[in-house]
Amino acid sequence: MLRKRKEVLIVLCTIAIIMMIGIGIVSPILPHYARSFGVNIAMVGLLITGFGVARILVDIPAGRLVEVLGRRPMLIAGPALLGGASFFCALAKTYPQLLFFRFLQGLGSGLYTTAAMVMLADISNVRTRGPMMSFYQGAILIGAGLGPTLGGYIADIWGIRAPFIVYAFMAVFATAWAYFKLPETKSPKTVREICDDISIDESGDARPGATFMGSILKLFEKKEFLLGSLVTFGIFFTRTGTQNQLIPLLGADRLDLSASLIGTVLTVVTIFQFLALLVAGRLSARLPRKILITPGSVALGIGLALVAFSRSYWSLIVSAMVMGTGIGLAGPVISAYVADTLSREEYGIGMGLYRAISDIGFVVGPVMLGWLADRGGFSTPILLNASFVICIACVFHIFARETAR
Template identity: 35%
Template sequence: MLPAGGGEAKGDGVAESTARSRKLGVLSRLRSKYDANSTLFWVCALIFVNQLGFGGIVPVVPLYSESFGVSKTAIGLAIAIYGLARFLLNVPSGQMADRLGRRMTLAIGGGVTVAGNIICAVAPEYWLFLSGRFIAGCGAAMVLTGTQVIIADISVPANRGRMMATYMGFFLFAVGIGPLPGGLLAEFVSLSAPFYTFAALAVGTTIVAWFRIPETRSWRSESAQATASKAPAKVSFRQQLSLLTARRGFALISLVSFTQFFARTGALFTLIPGLADAKLGLSTGRIGAGLAMANLMAMFVTYPSGALTDRFGRKAVIVPSTVFSGLALCLFALAGNYAWFLVACVVWSLASGVSAAAPTAYAADMAPPGMNAPAMSMYRMLADFGYVVGPLLLGSTADFVSTEAALYATAAMVVAAGAAFALLAPETYRRAVAAGDD
């Protein structure tokens, strides 16, 4: 019996050793991947925490504004002013990223976001709430511009779609899941609770920015190094912006993103929660749950869409997803019950997930060497103009015509922008062609 027992013990030892080796191998591979992508990892962690707080207030802002006894136009203003701050601060944030550094820009943005949301939470009247929204929007401009500049810094055209997709996957997942806890906090605690939560999460983004994000201002991608001799010797920030806006592709992708932001803030954030409440009789919690559950689906298509963007080109992803965004808006207008409301949410989230990375990758592709900060800041500014005017125009349309009419008009505008991009914009990258595979 002793020899048999010894054999079993030896066999167990070999099995344990093999299992330990496999575990160490997995940990080693994970560590290797982390070391190779640590900057991307922490940027994604930062944007996840930041946008989780933002998503939490999405279903609450219209209702919190309404609690002050204001009109639909004023409710739209409460959403639009956040975008106005982003619109005004995007380009200065790009300048800040070039002068002070990406990390400093992110840290300052996190601190400003904390202050803005605290003001919103304690505001005793509408105008102070509006001021808090503006301040929070200034912080958002610094955080969003800074993170996208970093992604542009660390990526090359061949992997930019996937890197942007990874970033946008965390972004959309956080925005998508945020309405669920935000709606529940508003329903069972108070309408101000989501703003306190956003402020607390913004403290986390500030800490991550300062202690975990490396400075990438001096980093230069291989493509930038290869073409550095072709770049202008010394061009002012304003001249760089002029060079970018003169490029047809850059102008058209900014138009597409303008309509997407117009639809997201004007329709999804401003009109649809109110329509679901008035027409379908849904509670804040059910609206938040519907938006959150549907938007989770975006996470599962974002990275595959980034791979498609790197394989088949940016336009092959941007154009179809834009058309489906318009379809989703029509479905929201037609929804007669909670089931159809969820269907509309799913179509919107899938379209958003598919198109999450491609437009930003396209804009970064259009940037000449050394112009990542002006390219990303100008792109965000033009897109955020839609954030500003969408809630105001659609809120007024809903007041004077109908909510459904506003949604149909927005759908037509989104599809028209996609068609213009399809017909007139040049393709910036396609791996198969670049590698001579076709």
């Protein structure tokens, strides 16, 4: 049984690497591709926001679908939709077409990510969940790290539309890999559980799925689930708001760094995140979750504060090291913590809602921090981000109970 679970984990990680390489392949050319349609910078940003909004919209329905249809169909449909949308992104003739197909990419990404998190919860227990989540997050980082470099070379050799074509073929491969290699991990429902999903209205007619909203509302009553989701919201808020948006702008405007040096700073964040993931994965099997989550979140906040006060390239590098370490320690363990708070019957809806809350941070971060930076410079929004993350860590540590001892 353990060997089978490890095989499923390896397949999920392989697909994650392929998917993240694909996302990374298009990231360096996406702004330039959008500008080729004659749009302004705000419309370029809308392509990223639209992708995130699509994920938010599909996260919770995907959680429901994995319970009704199973994990495997969603893990096949997600990459398939991504592949088709990527192909049509390459063929787009107008900006609205490109925006629409980017939205479809977000839907495919949301389907896959939610189903993958649920399957990881299925094949793990309290002792193995932390290491498995860390291993999976490490695979995501590997793919994300390889993608941008490949995308730049592909665009230089074959043109600016080529990365989307390559992404489409990679998604097709991921779809086939999921189809042939992934088993179904959803437990068959008992007659009683199926009946619980059907309520009777006043006319006496059965209404399937009437408990869907009730299941969501029940999750909002779980303090530990909400606190864990809030920590992840803060991490996603930071990744897109400060890490991917304000740090590059600060490096260019305040420190006059070249694009390559800014890229090096972001790479340092990823490297230290990966190293911390390895440590967190090993420790999470033996230590309580909060011992890793709280220090990791505080370290992230300290790293952000150091970014705000950076006045040289090397001080920014040190800040990136601290940030990456914090994200790596807290990120995968908080996912395991949230899964711990759910019963097996709640995995689908629970992980869908968890992903939706995370993706709200993904979308809100760049908009809010960018707006603040336009009005008060870089230091104020980054320090507010740091304070927010540290406050969340303190609230989590004080009020959340431990789920693994």
